[in-house]
Amino acid sequence: MPKFFDNIKNTFSKILKKKIPQKEGSESSKSSNGTNNSLNQEKSKSTKPKFEVRQIFSAIKNFPKYLWAHKILLFLTLAGITLLSVAIILLSKSSNKETIVSEGTQTVENFVISIPSGAFTYEKSFRIKIPPQQNLQSLLNTGNFVSPIYEIIPSDGKYDMATLPITLRYYFPSSLIGSNDANSLSFAAITTDGKAYNIIPGSSIGKDEKGYYVESNLFVIPRWIGVVSTPGQTLKTGILEIYKTISAEPTLLIVPGSDPGFSGYFESTKVSGISLWQSVFKNRSILIYKYPLNEVRSYNYTTLFNSFKNANPLPSAIIFEAERLAEQLKKYSNIQFDILAHEIGGLIVYYCLSKHPEIKNVRKVAYISTPFYGTNIADPRLAVSIYPAKPSAAETLYNIPQSIIASMQSYLKSYIEGVNIYYSDLIPNSEFLKSMRYLPYRTDIETTAYMGNTPPMSIDVTSSLLERLYPELVLNLGDGVVSKNSARMPYMTLKIFNGSWNNFYVSDEFIQELKQFFEYKLPELPSYKDDTFSEKVTSDKEKVFERFLSAEQVQQFQIDEWKITDNPYIKFIQTLPFTGNQIAVYGGIIYTADEKGLYVSGTKVWDESILNLKETIDGISYTTQTKIFYRKLADAISYNSTSADDSLATKDFAIFAKPRPNERVDFVDETGNLIITLRGVYGKVIYDGNEIILMTNREIYRYFYGIKYTAPIGLYKSYDLTYAIVVDDYIIATTRAYGLLVFNRAGNYAYTGEGWIGNLKLYKSGKYIVAVGDNFITLIDFEAKKIDRFVENVPGVVYDASVWEDKLYIMTSEGVLLYKIG
Template sequence: MSLLKKILEILLRRKIVLISFLVVLGAVLILFFLFQKEASLRVGKEGAESGFINLKVEVPSGAFGKQKVLKITRISGDERRKYSDAFIGDLYRVEFADGVNEFALKPIHLKYYFDSQYFRGENYNNLALAYATDDGGYRVIPGSMIGKDERGYFVEAFTYHLSVFGLVMKTAGFQKHGVTLLREMVTSPAPAVLIVPGEDPTFKGSVGDGNIWEAVFPDRTLMIYEYALYDSRSLSYSEAYREFVRKEGRRSFIDFEADFLSKELLELSRYDFDILAHGTGGLIVLRMLQRHPEVGNVRRVVLFSTPVRGTNVVNPLYFSSMFFEKDPEVLSGIFGVEWTKLKMMTLHIRNLIDTLGEVALEILPDSSLIRQLENFNGKDVEIFSICGDTPPYGVDVSGTELEKFYPEFVKENGDGFVSIQSCRIGKTLQLKGSFYDLYSQRENLSRVEELLGYETPVFSGFKDDSYREYLPVQNPEISSESLSPQEEKVEVEKKVFPQKFLSKNFLRRVRSLTLSSYTAGSTLGKDVYVATGSGVLMWDREMFKGSVKFFKKVNDYISFLSKGDIYLIDRVGISRYAPFPVNVDVEDALITKDAILYAQMVPGGVRYYLFEDGKEKLLATSPGIGVSIKEENGRYLLLSSKEIIVLDEDFAEKERVLSSLFGDGADIVDGTFVDDALYILLSDGSVAYVSGEKLEMGHLALSVPVKILRFQEKIFAIGENEVIDVTEGVRQSFTRKIVDAFAGEEGIFIVFEEKVGVSLEEWRVEG
């Protein structure tokens, strides 16, 4: 008995030890998951899933062509403070262990669990996954979806590239989903017009409290279909999509929205509809008609840039192989496309892939959805498909190797999103314009009115002196969407621009200088200074040897940057002034003796900063590209393609002028000040005059606008092959290509492109 008792006592002691060991092991494992710093997963062609307790990373099969190891690091401590305060919770760096970055061929699935205190309600889309940008900011991953499972609340999203990922909280917004009434016209017998947007949010037509489509269709009932293609998605919205995926056994956001749209139109059976759809929005409409023939209240459909047969533009394989992490200047020599245009093409493609996320795979030419559309038979609905003929940003890959991969970027064949072959359905038309402005061209809108078969006044864009945007902005982070243009009718007593512009040789050449290269030029008194690729000349005499950046005239001196140092040119000569204190990538800068204005490109636009008294200050955030900063008549102009911001001499913001003031198709090229009036050169070859309550447009028909400058009391608009005296109403043509121009005391200096190098010539006004 005593032996048995001893054995039982030993077993009991060992059991206690075993239990204690298991408890300690469990605690260690919990602490490991809570406080681990790094994790890794090996990714082969078959894919993988791993991550931290709060971040799960799922790489699908076929995302990468070879085995890769992903390294995941939780960022904390001092490094965490380097990133934006907009992030809540932990940040995670996901990178390749070998340091070689790659663009995934299929979207990587991210799933981030968050504390329930941040959840505002099942219909609010206030949370999104985001990745950190190089400038210390962040960009929201489009299509972020809120969810909940046994572990808790999470946000999931899809991305094609690795970065530092985290969660951001947006302003708590109530999710919009479905058909919304914009304006009811009870007395109109015509079908209601339903707007279905796609990738481009401006297709919605929102301007302040109004809508541009109200001007296009002044006597029609207007509605818009709102859905979250690129916006964040609430819990209820996301769960509805997940339920669709469970029932269908496949992921198709386009078909999910097609089904939802059909329910909306059936509930609105008292209306007949004419539908205007753009891009992927057009695919939603077509799939709605194909999947739901019971919808019988659609009369006609007009599609803009809809990839009925798919598009190569969002093909991750093409982008990964040809563009990702590659120098546009090197690619320019390979493909034979100007590197600046190649860079814009790359940004355009990257933005579309990022915007669409997993939806990008649905609109590839060989996708199952596109193959199903080959059998489309909408006999009861008239369909008109409109494709543009001009790729955006001046890109044209015709005659190059890229033409085989991207027919959408061949001029006269595509508009930067679809080609004429890929948009064919119903009655197909090719009209002038790109993916971004095809639907806003006045002549195209007139054609749409004809197609809808109901006579309405032709929308001719924004009328002269009808709209203005004079926007003193207190918050430099204000977005372009929140700027509300004011609409006022102004009586014009006197026209600024002449009614006609006569062809006349009003300039005569007085001297010329041949240069091997040219960067910028300016004058101080009668002295002419020119920055070249190798230094600075005072006309033909070398004054400085070395690299030159940001060569600008400011007040009575010229400043520039060379090898990290600031140099000033005044009447005495050139002197080294101070080290350049800004240690980031700068798109453009204007250097004064006391401060530096500089711009950084960020996803979706540009940020302008002021460096003064040893401190950096964010001045403004603006949409657009093509950034430049200049000093004009005691003011500072911050220019992008979408907006001009005016600062006073103390760098305080005085006003903003958005390009939407002049119509959706117009981009800003350049601007100059005369007294309190802005003269703005636009990409469509016209010049706008903006002063207080007054707006007037001068349609100069410049084929390729280059610059606008003030010379004495005159305004000159410079095109690629002509100079227009806007004040006098005369124009002079040139056979050579104009690269740049700047004003002097007695004449203007024009830079012409020559067979070898350039020529700098002074021209003076006759008489």
């Protein structure tokens, strides 16, 4: 390259040395004059020769001709110019300090921003740049920032909320991390006045081919953002000891949610960890289950979580933590626990215990403001219409005072970003919450659900257009996270206290209730007694109607295994693209339903939330918020509805299953008259094609015949029932353990297939009983005592099913799957 530039220099010199013709009378011609000639001679002695302007222009003009005459030099010149241009472009890119992004991914130095398609409901872009850092130098020094502070400016000047999470990533030198368990770096948003910063909850540390990075998801982009470091900080997870004492009382395990104050756990380098619950339960050891909800997730934690997501069809953060909690509880199998769980922590505990019935060291669980059916507060799609609104305009639009609108804007943003990656699990009807519907109830563990009655920050949307949108923010109905409809599972008792979700738990009233719930009495040593005892007297009515099944009869079933794609018993026909998560079929007409309405063959016919869609006598049955309907084609009859676990309407009457305390369920008719009370924690009303069955997880009652059956209880085993039908005077029932229980009127029973019999619903089709599970099918030929087990899963998650004649209809996340039986 130096030779190349030397060649160019020599070329110019040769051209410039050529004699340039001069016009007569020009100033240069005056050199023949003696005076001028002497002056020129003096100048030539004292200075270097100077080219006149016209000489330079002439040289430039002749340069291309010279190059053309010397073609090798021409090509070298062009190549040099090209290389120089490329170098300039690459240099400009490597030092890029500004970019524009609307959707997709853009980079400014080590900072990467990704905006998913559809994140904003209108065309919007952002300008990202590195402003002069001296303007924020005091903040940079105070906050221990390890990155530049980046300025993000929206094209419309509005820092609105997105409907999907926006991802921020910053690549940093590996020397900053210390170890792979460290969580010492996090994104921080600088306040609008530029004088302070706030840590963004839920950042994570990862690594790819470019190196280590810290990443965060958020819904409202701040104006200024950077990365701060807290050297030496490491992530602690799992069950940690807060306070230890020698006591006969069960150990208290705290499982917190997104409210950092609930755990009451504080620690520093000077004192050991302490908890506010120590003052409440002075005689108990106290442990806490820690997981990174507000904290930064370390590289090791992020790696484990990503591996879990890649290996599981439902990549839920709650399921991930539930499985980790299960491992910890098994590790401490020699310790008996009472668990106090809050919000997200409650969902983690519930899934853990329901999915792992082998965990037997938990005595009681108190669920605090746990959104078992989700919370609208976590849904950014709802918040986008409120967050950017001017309070004065929203006051007119929603009929709410400006102060409440302003409080809502702040609260919704802080809650959604506070729960960070967990938000998608908390939205009503999320895939995670749908999966919880099919988990068995742990009736062997005593539980109570608690909630507040006051939304936080003086928010109350009663009698406004937002009342139905946010029931969690209605005074005396919600506490800011849950409403009365979402705070408990059907078998749980719900107790309500004054206050909001993040403060009622410190009230004296609640503390006294909690002490009473967790009360533990030392077992008394039995006093000496002789071997005489009084025998229980059973009435004739109990002998007739309550067949306690104590005489187990061995029953053999032949079992074959098949694939759905290759078997002689059931054939897939087609997938019907119908909306819904419930299904019923009558007369070959397909009815589906969900929280948005009722559909007939895919067309919406009723615009209201639908529950308990099912077959009934000569038609279908379903409930709305205020009514229960019997429908046969276009004919419909309605009755007033009531709060119940389940219900069924016929053209002549309706039946409701209403749980009450002490593990009893009342079955009442449409007028409120009691039909029967059964033992159990939840109730179901079933029409099996021939008769109506009232059942709980413990007992079954044949409505037309007035006969009651009780599931067997043995020394080492009990049977928790999920569904039942009658076949040839036999009761065929499924259990929570995915088994098949068969018993007759005499009280003899047989049990088989535990672990692989579908327990969602049972149907009759010809000679077969069809058992449908959460993703599989079982065919039972009861007369031949033969079970055909299908080991191939059906596509999608199964929500519901129905049978009409020889057709099986399975309502799944992929649509309605239609099969032919036999």
